[in-house]
Amino acid sequence: MTLRLRLLLAFALLTVVTAVSVAGAGYVRARDAVVQRAQDNAVIETTNRVEQLYPLPARPLDTASLERIAGRLSSREGTAMVVGNGVSVGGMDPSVVTPELRALVSSGYVGWQRVPYAGSVWLVIGMQLRVSGGGASGIEVYALRPFTSEVAFVGELARNAWLIGSVVLLFALGLGFLAARGVLRPVRELQLAAWKLGQGDLSARVEVRGRDELASVAETFNSTASSLEHHVGELRRLEADARRFVADVSHELRTPLAAMTAVTDVLDAETASLPGVAGQAARLVNRETVNLTRLVDDLIEVTRFDSGTAALAPDDVDVAEVVRATLRMRGFSADVTASLPAGVRARLDPRRLDVIVANLVGNALRHGAPPVSVGLSVDGESLVIEVADAGPGLSPEVLPHVFARFYKADSARGRSEGSGLGLAIAWENARLHGGTLVAANRPGGGAVFTLRLPLGGE
Structure with a gap:
């Protein structure tokens, strides 16, 4: 995960937590205040309507009287129900009164409860009527008032909270992007300068801005x-x-x-x-x-x-003839087994090929063991010459340094055994041709040096 993405995620997480905390707390407080105010207003209105019925006669009320009371408690938005003398009158559905609310009203308290009704939320308010002298009349009244507008208002509050949170989140992401860009710009410049420095541009520098870390x-x-x-x-x-x-x-x-x-x-x-x-x-x-x-x-x-003044003098040569001439002029022919198929031609510098082969064969004769062999082959577009011996091979400590200048596997060797530059010069000549020279050990024992040169020359 990139640093920019981590910064943006951190800003987004912080914004979400802050927006949820602030907007959520504001929404809950506003919702509770709206609901409480609506309930209080409905209870006060219903209580006022009930008080207008007083004084009630001490005698029991007949059904007609109960219906008149229910009518007076009803309104355009809601209905009412009056329960007394074992009967229930009014346009209100009795099923909306829950047992808990009925028990509370029967105990002499004024109670209210939000209930689902007709696909929305309604408020049921219940209380007992009192007769003259303050005694209980045994009559319970229930008023059903719609809570639709309050529910819609609370829903609007929730939508506004989500909308504000989304806008704040987008704004925070924008700020996070700008902040990440400002923070990461010096980092990118530092990365570019470090890359230039690694590529060899020692003049690479970074512009210093501000006084921060x-x-x-x-x-x-x-x-x-x-x-x-x-x-x-x-x-x-x-x-x-x-x-x-x-x-x-x-x-x-x-x-x-x-x-x-x-x-x-x-x-x-x-x-x-x-x-x-x-x-x-x-x-x-x-x-x-x-x-x-x-x-x-x-x-x-x-x-x-x-x-950088070493240059090739390429010529179209018969490789086998060049190798044979090298072995013959150095006096190596009698000590070397050569497998040199005729007809292998390549465009290369014969003098430098002579130096490579002479150094490889001479090294094998001095430090390896007979038989020493020289093989010539063609692999695709490459000329391949292998010089191998049957000696002890190259130790793992020697292999990484075998082409290093003045390197000798045995530091006690005399000067007559070579200057330590022969293999280095052979490697440089191979590189000058655009080829490679690799040293390895044969599975059956002995060292093998593999020279690969392009047939067409560099």
Whole structure:
């Protein structure tokens, strides 16, 4: 349930409770006052009519006299009934007099009661007649008066109460909508600003209005966003400086490394004629120079990816031939089982595919166990290359970081086992083609790296 709906429901509930309480209490008080006044007026009128009959003779009244009394008590709106000497006369229906009212009148009291009659509500008033001297005459009179106008008036009060309550409810809902809109507007602005901040727009801010709690939240958000923008800016600056430093150092190392490589090539050609320790030292220098050259080349390649200058040089190639050339040039052919069907062509950068396959196969040979296999297939519109080994596989701790830069599953490995950039460069090259590179473990044991590239290129 949204916050706006909850606010509207709260306003509606409060309005309903208030309207029912106020209108209900007013309706009950007005209804009781109207009914009481109508009953009092009817009783007073009937009592006045009865008093006009006095004085009554002390002798018993005959039926004709009783009928005259009933006639005098009757009116245009109602009728009357006189009960005495064992007879009941008058135009009133005796069935409307309830036993409770008759018992009350027989006890000498003036009584009245609302009863249903002729499809409406009527008032029955009863009392005893007194003879001269104040004694009881034994004659009871009952007057039937309509209560229709009072019932209609009470019904009108009820309708007015419902109407006023409905209008108040609609008015309260309108106020609730406006209040919710005013309250939720800063919340929506805060939500939008937070979304922009999450999308990387560190300049997102919220306008502060007023001095309430929402304004305090907005000020806190702005302060947090400003601090985050400052820190992220510093981190980006430091990262840019570090990348520039790596790029500059890598390029500066290329010239002396070229000279060192030329010298070590000469030494490598003479290692056979060098005595013992000198020959070992020459071979070590040559190997480390090769490793350092590879590391510098990898660093330069990484800086190209980071700076966005890495670009594809796509060509329509025979994928199987590119993979075979990679295995042959790296000296991997004798150690790798290749399943490379002919006729698979794709538009991609052959140099970068060579780098991907070389890094994957080299990683499998160094850290896996034979046999190492390379498979080529086509899945829909994708080119699929799988490199698998029969080694121990990748542990759950290694899998999430296998393509991270400079990550090594065994931190104790020597520098000769790689720089930790090969798989990262392979992953970047796959992404540059618009493809994916995924690492997993085979059910039968060993690791498998799956490269998927679009056949048509990026």
